[in-house]
Amino acid sequence: MSTRSKALNAYRHGLRATRIAFQNDTEILSAARAKMRSGMASPPNPKLTAEEQIQHLEDVAVFLRRNLVQGKKVEGANMKQPRYHLNIHGDTELGDNEAIADPTAKVKTNLKARPFKCSDKKQ
Template identity: 45%
Template sequence: MALAAYRHLLRSTKIAFQARAEARTNFRKLASLPPNDPAAAAAVKHAEQVAIILRQNVVQGKKLDGEEDRYSMLHPALD
């Protein structure tokens, strides 16, 4: 369960912005918690919620070649 949450969070942060190092740091801080610790369950839930928010609410723009101020909107989940 925690590993799946970690993978989802890393994929989402990679798509949205470069917060991967922060995600890793936070997971490593809590890696020694026993699986039945309430703090571990709360951290997993938080990671899944962040992954969902990033996947569903972040849109990136790509500058169009030869265009000074024109961008194409990209939705990371669709690419």
């Protein structure tokens, strides 16, 4: 596969990741896509090789899909504490607090998304 086609695939993966991560926030979605477009036109770190830049874009796309979750404050009259609705989707990486509770524990790097159920989710 040529470097050009790898770069286009990485760019497409980045665009899909922004669509997943920012699907209900058009302002942030368009800003993220504009930043990605400008990064493709003039790479932010010209010292990196083309392959390293492509890998960086792929890593950013994976991070956006797995680790970024948007929250929206839920307004309500009877709430003493604010509540937030989180946009958790199928690609979201849900880990446990094992690494936080035990600093010597090894962090699992290949966690899969688990179904998320929220009893007080309002639609």
